[in-house]
Structure formats: structure tokens, C-alpha cells
Amino acid sequence: MENFIYHRPTKPADAVKAMKDAADGKFLSGGMTLLPTMKQGLASPSDIIDLGGLGNSGVEVGADKVTVKAGTVHANVAIDKGVKKAIPALAALAGGIGDPHVRNRGTIGGSIANNDPAADYPAAVVGLNATVVTSARSVPGDKFFTDIFTTALKDDEIVTAVEFPVPKRAAYVKFPNPASRYAMVGVMVAELKDGSVRVAVTGAGPKVFRVPEMEKALEANFSADAIGGIKVKASGLNSDMHASPEYRAHLVTVLARRAVAAAK
Amino acid sequence: MSAISMKVNGKAVCGAVEPRTLLVQFLRENLGLTGTHVGCDTSQCGACVVHVNGTAIKSCTALAVACDGAEVTTVEGLAKNGKLHPMQEAFREHHGLQCGFCTPGMLMAAVDLVNRKGKTLDEATIRHELEGNICRCTGYHNIVKAIQAGAENM
Numbered sequence: 001m002e003n004f005i006y007h008r009p010t011k012p013a014d015a016v017k018a019m020k021d022a023a024d025g026k027f028l029s030g031g032m033t034l035l036p037t038m039k040q041g042l043a044s045p046s047d048i049i050d051l052g053g054l055g056n057s058g059v060e061v062g063a064d065k066v067t068v069k070a071g072t073v074h075a076n077v078a079i080d081k082g083v084k085k086a087i088p089a090l091a092a093l094a095g096g097i098g099d100p101h102v103r104n105r106g107t108i109g110g111s112i113a114n115n116d117p118a119a120d121y122p123a124a125v126v127g128l129n130a131t132v133v134t135s136a137r138s139v140p141g142d143k144f145f146t147d148i149f150t151t152a153l154k155d156d157e158i159v160t161a162v163e164f165p166v167p168k169r170a171a172y173v174k175f176p177n178p179a180s181r182y183a184m185v186g187v188m189v190a191e192l193k194d195g196s197v198r199v200a201v202t203g204a205g206p207k208v209f210r211v212p213e214m215e216k217a218l219e220a221n222f223s224a225d226a227i228g229g230i231k232v233k234a235s236g237l238n239s240d241m242h243a244s245p246e247y248r249a250h251l252v253t254v255l256a257r258r259a260v261a262a263a264k
Numbered sequence: 265m266s267a268i269s270m271k272v273n274g275k276a277v278c279g280a281v282e283p284r285t286l287l288v289q290f291l292r293e294n295l296g297l298t299g300t301h302v303g304c305d306t307s308q309c310g311a312c313v314v315h316v317n318g319t320a321i322k323s324c325t326a327l328a329v330a331c332d333g334a335e336v337t338t339v340e341g342l343a344k345n346g347k348l349h350p351m352q353e354a355f356r357e358h359h360g361l362q363c364g365f366c367t368p369g370m371l372m373a374a375v376d377l378v379n380r381k382g383k384t385l386d387e388a389t390i391r392h393e394l395e396g397n398i399c400r401c402t403g404y405h406n407i408v409k410a411i412q413a414g415a416e417n418m
Contacts, residue, residue, distance in 0.1 A: 006329050028327075028330075032325065035327070036306055036307055048283065101322045101396045181395065
């Protein structure tokens, strides 16, 4: 790993300033992606601005909304009694990321800011119609993930929290890559309190996407059978040694059906 | 260089490190605690698992400077007064190691697992919780048995 200048600000404003002053700075949260990337020489930032000193961690559960602060590690979302009760699908998703030691370190803010196409949290943010709160503004989940490893965040903007509306029912089902546990495909299905349904797919494409045809069918009839005949197009989906685009397209329908059946 | 201090296995330690120094390097190279291993170096294998402020993390994927002020426990901190920790004793009793390379991480993951989920663990839970620890001898069968027995004796 190349060397860098290390900053550990205790206030968000200082973190933003350190980034503005840096030649080629990077924010560090849990480091579960950034540090391996730097070790492989794929990134060599001039400055690391460690957000761990902000102490921005914790979960607030209200009647209509669950707010997860950006520095909250996956393990703490997974075991939080309030989250388990309000949005069990969110707790289960967090508890399925990586492995126990990764979950003790990786954070929700880091995960969504990185926007790995196979990460789990983007499916929760879009599928549950969450709002991403940053150091500068609030961004609707639908507008946050713009492209592969790219988000609506400006270079000196920090995610501070994610606000999840409490749905009527939801479930997240993923087909994990057996080696990395990243989602080959993961589907979040949620029926929101206003009756609208969201189907958000991660792992299959360059970034998380919704399946409007399934959403419409489920709004009319929330049952696995209602979407059995709906397929997403394979063209444009991810292709690697683990799965072809056709296989991923097939998995989307299979997992969406399972998620509908499991929604609670 | 940054000056850092920690409590490692109950003992106050300090040192000067480059920002890029990983926690595992600090433990092994600065403190000479070579029980913590570097296996894959890509945060997959879990040979480097240590406890930081009471939770298990992969020390090959944490900056030492970021752990300034932390309380760290490594495999060297498990045995007390010359007596093996119950989990270490169980690994010996049940032949929970072959080449032994993954053992420090397995032990630290196992103790963390008991701390989180209690002393009564079924086989499925143990196997699931070991997702982040790889044994290239594939000696999982006896590792699982050892963890089950060690948990009961903790």
C-alpha cells in the first residue's frame, strides 16, 4: 500500500474541509472495500480522511421511520431489536453481508457510497424507498445510485444517515456468491404503507434497478404467482465466471418470488 | 510517522507507525506478537482475526492508526497464568487443528461467537458463523466439534 496523509476529524465540517484541501483524498469508513483496494494498488489516495472519529453511529426507530446513522456497522443493524421489529428485512439483509468480522467493521454509509454492483444495501435503499441524508442535502434513494461504483455524492460530500420508511411488509432474498458472499443477485420486495410495491434488484446489473412490471403486478395481487411469468431482459446484465446474464435474469424472477412469499 | 498507543492483551503499548501500517503489522512487527497470522491478506481467510474493543475484526484490513486508544486481544491473550483458555484446550482435545495456520483466527472467532451467542451452540450455527474463517486443510469437522465443546467450558 502506498503511503498517505491520515486525518481523523471529529466534526463533519472538518472532514469536508480536509477533503477540499486534499490533492486526491478519499473518505474511509469501515474500510472493508477501500483498504483491500489500496493494498492491491488499485487506489492510492494522497489523503485518507477517516470518518470513524465522527462517532456517527446508531439506530433510531420511530413509528414510521428507521434512521440508521452512516457509521453504524452491519452487525449492529442486524441485532438491533427495534430494526428487527420494524423492518425485519433490513436486519436480515445487514446480517447477511460478508462474514461476522466484516459485519463488525463495515458501515452502511461506506457501503452505499462505494456502490458496489453486488452490494446488498443498495437493494434496501431503493427497495424500501429510503432517503439518503448527506452533509449537504437529502437525496431520494432512487436518485442516489447513478452508475457502477458511482453515486450522486459530490467529492466532498459525506453520507450522514439513511432514513428507511417502515413498510407494511418486505423481504430480501439473495443468491450469494459462495466465496465472497456478495450477491450474484439479491432482490428486495417491499409493500409500502401507501400500498405501492417496490422490487429492487442488486448484483444482476451494473447498479441496483427496479422491475416496474413486477411492481405493478404485485400491487394488483401480492403473491408469488403474480410475477411467475415476468422475466427481466438478460441484455446489459452482469457476466462473469460465476454466472451469465441469462442465469442472472432467471435468478431475478426466482428470488423475487421467494421474497414475495417471505415478506413480513 | 504517527505515535499510537493501545492496550494489547491487558498491557499498555505504544509505537510509531506510518499511516499505512496495518493493525496486523503493528502487532506482529512492532510488538512481536506473531500468533496473529496473515493468510490471504485480502480479508477473506480470517487467520488475522483479533478482538478490538470486544469485537472480532480482520486485523489485515484495519489501519493501526485507526485503532489508536483501542483495547486489543490477540491469541496470545487467551491463556492465563500458563493455563490454556477453554477454547484452546478444546482445540487440543478434539484435534481442531492440522497445520495450525488458521488456528489463531479460528480461536478468536470462536471466542467472539460464544461472547455473542452464548455457550450452547448447535453445529449449523457454528458452521454458519465460521463463514469468515477458512481452513485450507479443510479440517472443519473437528474445528466445529472443538468449538462446541470449548463453548460449553467457557
